[in-house]
Amino acid sequence: MVRNKNAKRIHEIAPFDPENPTVVPAEGQWKRLARYIETIDDETDEDTDDTGYYDGDGSPEETVLSVVGGYSFEGIYDPDDEAQAMIAGMKYKTGDGRRLWHRVTESNGKKKYTQVANVSEIKAGAGDATAYEEFGCTIKWIKLPLVEGISK
Secondary structure, X not given: OOOOOHHHOEEEEEEOOOOOOOOOOOHHHOEEOOOOEEEEEEOOEEEEEEEOOOOOXXXXXXXXXXXXXXXXXXXXXXXXXXXXXXXXXXXXXXXXXXXXXXXXXXXXXXXXXXXXXXXXXXXXXXXXXXXXOEEEEEEEEOOOOEEXXXXX
């Protein structure tokens, strides 16, 4: 059985251009969101509906109506890290100013998931006086991500 460490999963971000919302950024524009990041949690939201039908036994059936994929990041703030600086620069923005591209490569390297995302809950410099500055944010795709298989 193969077990992969979470640190092998790659999270990258790139700028979003509202004038060209469907143009995926070039390879050189992607910045890895990893430096001093200690924890990444899955923040995927699912909207469901429970309905029972007369052709069944009356028990409700759960149906998933929508899925919004996302992740939350926690760690230490490094204002010189390009990915963290990109997110920190969005802290006081709204609308398209909070959008970027988010790409996730599986820990086994076999698939990449890419889509425009919103950034929320930005922390860039917070915490106890005796601690290092905290960094954190939540990134959620605005649509289902595009899935790309990678040949290995």
